[in-house]
Amino acid sequence: xxxxLKITNLTKYFNSIKAVNNINxxxxxxxxxxxxxxxxxxxxxxxxxxxxxxxQDKGNITINGLDTxxxxxxxxxxxxxxxxxxxxxxxxxxxxxxxxMGSLYGMKKxxxxxxxxxxxxxxxxxxxxxxxxxxxxxxxxxxxTILSALLHQxxxxxxxxxxxxxxxxxxxxxxxxxxxxxxxxxxxLLATHDLSVxxxxxxxxxxxxxxKLITTxxxxxxxxxxxxSKNAKLKDVYKKLT
Amino acid sequence: xxxxxxxxxxxxxxxxxxxxxxxxxIVLACFIAIFTGLGVAVYxxxxxxxxxxxxxxxxxxxxxxxxxxxYLLFIFLLIAISSFISSLFSLFKKEKNDxxxxxxxxxxxxxxxxxxxxxxxxxxxxxxVLPSLLAAHSVFGLKLIPxxxxxxxxxxxxxxxxxxxxxxxxxxxxxxxxxxxLINKNFLNLKNLAICLLIFVFFGGILIWHQNFSIDLISLFxxxxxxxxxxxxxxxxxxxxxxxxxxxxKAIFEFQAGNVIGGYYYTTIMFLMTIIVLSFLWLATEWxxxxxxxxxxxLFTARTKIKNKNTKKxxxxxxxxxxxxxxxxxxxxxxxxTRGLLWFGFLMFIWMxxxxxxxxxxxxxxxxxxxxxxxxxxAYILQFLTGIFFISAFVLRFVFPCFSMEKDTSWIxxxxxxxxxKIFWSKxxxxxxxxxxxxxxxxxxxxxILNLSLTASVITFIxxxxxxxxxxxxxxxxxxxxxxxxxDDPSVLSTSLPGIGFTIGSLSYGSIGAWLLFQNLTANIxxxxxxxxxxxxxxxxxxxxxxxxxxKHMEFIKNKF
Numbered sequence: 001x002x003x004x005l006k007i008t009n010l011t012k013y014f015n016s017i018k019a020v021n022n023i024n025x026x027x028x029x030x031x032x033x034x035x036x037x038x039x040x041x042x043x044x045x046x047x048x049x050x051x052x053x054x055x056q057d058k059g060n061i062t063i064n065g066l067d068t069x070x071x072x073x074x075x076x077x078x079x080x081x082x083x084x085x086x087x088x089x090x091x092x093x094x095x096x097x098x099x100x101m102g103s104l105y106g107m108k109k110x111x112x113x114x115x116x117x118x119x120x121x122x123x124x125x126x127x128x129x130x131x132x133x134x135x136x137x138x139x140x141x142x143x144x145t146i147l148s149a150l151l152h153q154x155x156x157x158x159x160x161x162x163x164x165x166x167x168x169x170x171x172x173x174x175x176x177x178x179x180x181x182x183x184x185x186x187x188x189l190l191a192t193h194d195l196s197v198x199x200x201x202x203x204x205x206x207x208x209x210x211x212k213l214i215t216t217x218x219x220x221x222x223x224x225x226x227x228x229s230k231n232a233k234l235k236d237v238y239k240k241l242t
Numbered sequence: 243x244x245x246x247x248x249x250x251x252x253x254x255x256x257x258x259x260x261x262x263x264x265x266x267x268i269v270l271a272c273f274i275a276i277f278t279g280l281g282v283a284v285y286x287x288x289x290x291x292x293x294x295x296x297x298x299x300x301x302x303x304x305x306x307x308x309x310x311x312x313y314l315l316f317i318f319l320l321i322a323i324s325s326f327i328s329s330l331f332s333l334f335k336k337e338k339n340d341x342x343x344x345x346x347x348x349x350x351x352x353x354x355x356x357x358x359x360x361x362x363x364x365x366x367x368x369x370x371v372l373p374s375l376l377a378a379h380s381v382f383g384l385k386l387i388p389x390x391x392x393x394x395x396x397x398x399x400x401x402x403x404x405x406x407x408x409x410x411x412x413x414x415x416x417x418x419x420x421x422x423x424l425i426n427k428n429f430l431n432l433k434n435l436a437i438c439l440l441i442f443v444f445f446g447g448i449l450i451w452h453q454n455f456s457i458d459l460i461s462l463f464x465x466x467x468x469x470x471x472x473x474x475x476x477x478x479x480x481x482x483x484x485x486x487x488x489x490x491x492k493a494i495f496e497f498q499a500g501n502v503i504g505g506y507y508y509t510t511i512m513f514l515m516t517i518i519v520l521s522f523l524w525l526a527t528e529w530x531x532x533x534x535x536x537x538x539x540x541l542f543t544a545r546t547k548i549k550n551k552n553t554k555k556x557x558x559x560x561x562x563x564x565x566x567x568x569x570x571x572x573x574x575x576x577x578x579x580t581r582g583l584l585w586f587g588f589l590m591f592i593w594m595x596x597x598x599x600x601x602x603x604x605x606x607x608x609x610x611x612x613x614x615x616x617x618x619x620x621a622y623i624l625q626f627l628t629g630i631f632f633i634s635a636f637v638l639r640f641v642f643p644c645f646s647m648e649k650d651t652s653w654i655x656x657x658x659x660x661x662x663x664k665i666f667w668s669k670x671x672x673x674x675x676x677x678x679x680x681x682x683x684x685x686x687x688x689x690x691i692l693n694l695s696l697t698a699s700v701i702t703f704i705x706x707x708x709x710x711x712x713x714x715x716x717x718x719x720x721x722x723x724x725x726x727x728x729x730d731d732p733s734v735l736s737t738s739l740p741g742i743g744f745t746i747g748s749l750s751y752g753s754i755g756a757w758l759l760f761q762n763l764t765a766n767i768x769x770x771x772x773x774x775x776x777x778x779x780x781x782x783x784x785x786x787x788x789x790x791x792x793x794k795h796m797e798f799i800k801n802k803f
Contacts, residue, residue: 051657054797076659087650089571091578103567104658132578 002065003028004078004156004187005050009059012045012211019045021211023059027156027187027204032178033216034190034198036234037208038242043191044084046208047160050189051081063156077105080149084160084191086141090134094125094144097133098151105152112151119147122177123170138165146174150181157181157188163197175201195234205234207241215241269739276742277365281373288377296381306382307478307495314396314487315450316595317370318403323591325359326407326439327584328733332358333411333530334432334537335581343534349527351534352408356523359404371396378498388497388505395490395509402486402516405523412526414438415533430536436580440587447591450485451598489515564660568668576640576672585639585732593632597687600625623760625688626702630752632684633677633710634745637717641673642744643735645721652727662793666722666786674714681710701762705771708778709755713748715782719789720744725796 005027012020020042027033035043048054050061052072061068063075088097095116102112120126123143133141142165149157157178163171178188179201192198198205199219206216215225223232226240295305332355342351375392378384384392418430418438482488489511496504576582645665648655655665685706689699724740735741758770 051653053653053656055795073659073661076657079657081653081657083653085650088654089575089651092571092574096574100567100571101654101658104564104654104660106564106659109562 003062004031004064005033005189006062007046007050007059008061010046010049010056010061011058012042012049012054013057019211020049020056023211023213025206025213025216027189029185029187030182031204032182032188032190032202033204033206034192034202035206035208035213036192036195036198036238039193041208041242042211043208044160045211047081047158047189047191050156051079051158052076077152078155080152080154080157082145082149082157082159082162084164086138086145086165088133088141088145091132093130093132094136094140095129097144098129098148101148102151107152115151119151122147123173139167139170142166143170143174146177150177155186157186159188159190159192161192161194162190163194171197195238199234207238209242269737269742272739272742272746273737276746277369280369284370285373285377288374289380292377292381303475303499304478306498307475307491310491310494311478311482311485311488313374314399314491315482315485317396318399318487319447319450319595320592321363321400321403322407323443323588325363325404326411326443327581327588328362329355329359329404329408330411330432330436330439330584331581333408334435334534343531348531352412352523352527352530356405356408359408360401363400363404367393367396367400375494378494382498384494384498388502391505391509392490392494392497395493395512398509398512398516399487399490402512402519405516405519406486409519409523409526410439410442411435412523412529412533414442415537416526416529419529419533419536428536430533432537433580435537436584440584486515564658565664565668568655568664569671572668572672582640582732586636589632589635589639593684596628596632600687619760619763622702622763623756626706626759627752627756629681629684629688629706630709630713630756631749633681633713634748634752636677636680637673637713637748638736638741638744639732641669641677641714641717642721642741643732644669644673644718646726646729646735647732649727649729656796662796663790666718666789666793670715670718670786673718674711677710677714678707681706698763701768701771702759704775705755705759708775709752712751712778712782715785716747716751717744719785720747722789722796723792 003026005025007023007025010020010023011018023042023046025033035046037043045054049056050063050068052068052075056069063078066075068075092100098116098119099112102115103109107115116129117126120129123140123146125140125143125147128136128140133144136144142163146162149159159178162178163174166174175197178190182188190198190202203218204216205219205222206213207222208214215222217225219234219237222234222237222241223230226232226237228236228240291309292306295309296302298305333352339351342348372393375384375389379386379389415430415435418434422429479488479492482491485491489508493505493508493512496502496508656662685703689702720740720743724738726735726738726740729735755774758774761767762771
């Protein structure tokens with residue numbers, strides 16, 4: 001299988017602080033890689049660097065074999081980004097936001113018009129799509145950003161805190177949607193504090209501490225590395241390793 | 243609680259100087275320098291003006307009183323409208339007040355907003371009122387104690403104006419709430435509240451205009467009968483009797499005329515008016531919490547079956563490509579930004595006052611066949627400079643902060659597959675035609691009373707247009723080169739170091755243009771204007787080039803200067 005995302009020696013400084021320190025990781029088609037780690041460990045910085053919101057100081061990021069620094073437009077076309085804060089312009093409607101995102105990703109108007117009703121059905125949002133964004137609850141805002149990231153059918157999904165603010169049913173729908181996405185050949189990089197999400201859907205988990213990816217592996221492999229029993233939970237692994 | 247809030251305000255000021263101390267000290271120094279410079283300029287302007295008035299004994303008293311009335315009314319309107327906009331959003335829109343509204347001391351918020359609005363309104367006192375009173379002290383011999391009491395009466399006027407607007411907001415909110423209960427349909431939302439208050443301000447403005455300015459100046463001053471000077475002052479005084487600023491104007495006038503008791507009498511009236519409004523405001527704070535609670539409600543969307551009440555046929559259809567989509571996004575976001583539209587209306591309102599004065603003068607000139615050649619060329623230049631000032635104010639408020647205001651939404655554009663330069667072009671294509679249209683309006687109305695030849699009019703227009711293009715590009719480029727993602731408040735962004743840089747740059751540039759126009763009109767020298775236009779063109783291209791370079795390397799994170 002070919003690597004959709006490949007990160008080599010990624011390093012990012014904020015003034016003199018090394019926020020991300022020499023990160024290497026690879027996600028292949030159908031893969032879900034979860035990054036877990038304490039607050040300020042660099043999870044969001046990694047996601048933002050891949051999404052093109054931050055510029056790395058060292059290292060390479062390639063998506064589908066293309067370098068993000070040299071081919072920013074082509075690589076961004078293959079990314080769907082779900083930020084940690086689902087903030088958009090307060091005075092546009094959810095439907096307009098989906099139209100806007102489709103247009104920005106070069107989708108045809110007819111395709112957008114066809115896809116939006118289908119997208120709205122996923123989270124049962126039909127009926128509120130013409131309300132202004134500022135009137136939505138935190139959870140509904142999050143749902144619209146998830147839909148916007150999936151609308152143009154990207155290859156790689158970058159998800160920063162995926163289920164914050166979602167009710168249990170919607171959280172389950174989101175997780176199923178992510179799993180379906182990878183079954184259709186996509187790949188996901190997920191940064192989260194919610195260890196249950198990481199355990200439920202990830203094939204590989206990376207533990208990040210002070211900008212360094214200190215260990216990676218499946219949940220089972222991490223338990224072995226942490227020398228914990230079979231019944232141990234990810235929380236115990238996390239506590240042991242960070 | 244008050245101590246805690248005051249300490250919080252002090253901490254906020256201290257926090258400003260914790261990071262990038264040098265830059266912020268430079269900003270502070272620039273501010274002090276600009277304020278002092280403006281204050282000194284205003285002082286000399288008034289000294290010159292008062293001396294001129296005094297040289298015509300027949301008109302001296304009448305013109306002085308008329309100037310005070312008009313001048314204070316203008317300041318009152320400035321304070322009232324800016325307080326209205328800032329208070330409306332500070333009272334109901336700021337989510338960070340939730341914690342305060344959850345405490346038993348929630349009633350303190352209108353008080354805090356009032357204090358903030360009052361302090362924010364102090365700048366006209368420092369820059370305009372104090373220098374003008376000092377000028378009155380120099381020219382008319384206004385003594386120190388009367389001067390201080392006059393200043394105090396203007397402080398009362400400021401409190402009166404800010405508290406009156408807060409009271410109007412609460413009363414309107416209460417009325418909308420009452421109407422909602424009466425016919426069982428919710429009318430109380432921020433949009434309706436703003437519209438009702440705008441109608442209130444609009445009709446208030448018309449009333450003030452009709453009462454005080456739709457007058458024949460020649461008749462008012464009785465200029466055709468130079469034998470009857472005594473009755474002119476009382477006629478002007480009567481004309482402004484119902485103006486809220488009348489007691490202050492009369493207080494200063496009486497002090498100046500040596501009538502100390504009269505001065506104290508009018509100051510006391512102003513004080514009592516302020517106390518009355520404050521008392522009503524205190525009573526109206528009872529209504530604050532229910533209004534606030536209602537305005538925090540979003541749309542109830544927890545139900546699975548919701549009838550879509552939005553009757554719009556379709557959502558806004560986005561453009562065929564990225565550029566037109568971005569352009570439409572600018573239009574949509576700007577046209578639905580209530581706060582931005584209110585500030586836009588406020589600036590237009592100030593400009594309309596200037597237009598109104600022009601129309602009043604032109605009406606009087608036409609009526610009495612006054613020789614228009616009496617208008618000195620400097621009047622043309624002042625009109626040109628006024629136009630530049632308004633365009634700069636618009637650009638500073640709307641164009642300069644537009645990149646920084648993308649703070650929370652920057653992830654959308656910067657993670658999308660497009661060149662960042664397209665963001666710049668879409669903003670330029672949105673704002674430039676808008677300001678050129680405003681420029682045509684300003685230029686045309688300013689030329690209404692001027693008897694310029696066709697050639698001079700064309701030159702003025704070309705110069706004005708090129709200046710507008712340069713100023714818009716300057717504002718947009720500086721905003722792109724120095725984005726500030728620490729705040730998305732345009733008023734804070736406008737007072738940052740790059741914001742001050744823009745103000746100085748645009749006004750200096752406009753002043754050079756005005757000086758060249760003066761040279762052209764007086765000495766018929768044309769080539770400096772041509773050189774100015776060529777340099778403007780080169781400067782515009784260079785600014786765009788630099789802005790696009792910086793945008794290409796921009797990171798959307800905080801603490802970037």
